[in-house]
Amino acid sequence: MRKHVLSVLVENQSGVLSRISGLFSRRGYNIHSLSVGETEDPTISRMTIVVEEDQQTLEQIKKQLNKLIDVIKIIELRSDTAVYRELALIKVRTDKDTRAEVIGVANIFRARIIDVDIDCVMIEATGDQSKLTALINMLEPYGLKEVIRTGITALERGDTELKSE
């Protein structure tokens, strides 16, 4: 089973998220991550849903999503033609001996330090999933206090647009 990234245009209305998450749970589809936000058209939201399913189930997911009246359009974003990005905030334990090392690791990954306290730093990192996972793995030995990841958001490369019509 491979990970698939679906980009879904939906009506920007209350209840839509519940319709979509309900569909996934009641039909037994696994959501790996889901991120959502308003688009250039405020009546439309765009969801990026990452699923890990075989091809046949993926087809069913698309068809079942399409049946929802609030779902306007669905496309699958392939890794070779789209950009995947995720944001992570990582709070790492540091002391005067390790702080510089942690900052060094963050720099290698082009991550930013956005907060510092006596015994911790907060790192903001964006990238594809494997980069963030690698960064988190590198930071783990210092002690991870808190980690949060947004889940993938993605857009197709080039002069394409996902439109409602």
Added chain:
Amino acid sequence: MRVADAIVKALKEEDVTTVFGYPGAAIMPLYESLRTSDIHHVLVRQEQAAGHSASGYARIKGEVGVAIVTSGPGATNIITGIATAYMDSIPLVIITGQVRSNLIGKDVFQEIDITGATEPFTKHNYLVKDASQVPKIIKEAFYIAKTGRPGPVLIDIPADVLDEEIDYLYPKEINIRGYKPTRKGHIGQIKRAVKALDKSKKPVICVGGGVKIAEAEQELMQLMEKTNIPIVSTLMGLDIIPSKSPLNLGMIGSHGFTQANYAISNADTIFLIGARVSDRSILPANMFSKEVEVIHVDVDPAEIGKNANATIPLVGDASNILKEMTEIASPLDTQEWIDEIRSKQEENEEKHIYEDSINPKLMMQELSKLLPDDAIIVGDVGQNQMWAARHVEMKEDRQFLTSGGLGTMGYSLPCAVGACVADKNRKIISVMGDGGFQMSLSELATIVQEGIKPIIILFNNTKLGMVHEMQYRNYNREYGVDLDCNPDFTMIAKAYNIRTAKINDPDKMQDILKEAVEYDGPFLIECTVDPRETTL
């Protein structure tokens, strides 16, 4: 205009003449508007029945059925009615009252999140927050309910919204950007489908309820007759082709006929139309096991490839697609194949075996002869359903209604009520068991109140027959599901002034059936059935 009045006005714009419902506090403003309108309100005796009656009405009238209930328990009671309609793709619009907008989310008296609860088994639902949207929402709800693959749509309206004033303007056009049902089939796929049939040696058409919904019976008949391809049906497609048609091999499935199941299992090309390959009708293993060409026509793309892999998927309206297929299809020589299938047919003549009881299969066969050709038979769920499905002869204008998908016991009586209200001239027979009847016998009052005239055939074996059979088969014993304290059902019906007869003597069966069919009023026949009578 008050929103409640606007709703009534909008219902009339949708040509609604009849609604089924049960009032309560949150929906009172709408009831007040209904009271002063000429829309006929059928008062059911429990909200579930409002759903089932609206469903029976929709299926006979060919229109959207409308049910109106209150918030909280009214809404939760109708849930089974909604789910039943959803599974069988029946167009309903359900209007539920909701507590006042400012109280939503505070667990106040009779508050329940009904849009949340029904989200999995409505085609769509609305919680009205903006009163000005009401006309648009009603227009959309009817459109969504009846187009594409039909289904129930629920509108939840808070009590205070019902009393708000709005400018009434009923939209003429509809444009829902996320809902564009496909109608016309892809011409390339149509040609591929016909080519596949042309070169098949052992083709079979499997017809489901979708063909009825698309009103494509004639088109199907024409294709069948032009190509000589034999046909089998699911339970929901039972009444599409007359039972006696030489190409009709009968119903498939776990309670279907041997020859029909043989045809599906041994065909080289299966043409599924309006059938969703449910587990009770086709085990996909039959189709996956070998090189079978599967042509699958459905208006709902998600049904194609869900339960069975289609080699030729074809999305669209059955009537259009069949018409186009018939034009380019050629006659096939299927005689040898049909003979092969027919040779599997079991010829067992039914007899009365057990003393002082009625053989329900013979009763159904007898009824079938006495009924007018355009009668409507409403089967409940369980043994009675299969006795009716297997032994009532389907004729061109006969209809068979039942809860096929959800298998809702107690469906038959309220469904028959809706059917009777929809068509006062046809004979309507509700076939029930003693279990299902006790789930909805409160609707006897609705029958009397509406002055409708169904015949209720009640098979009383003091058991939940099918459960009983399953326990016996799977666990080799019976346990705990006998209906030991059954009342005298004729006395209950008599209390409602309904004419009754009770029979356990096979010799009297014909006379009593004749009397019931000729009688101008509701009639309940309670038949004593031996618990040992089997489904098949």
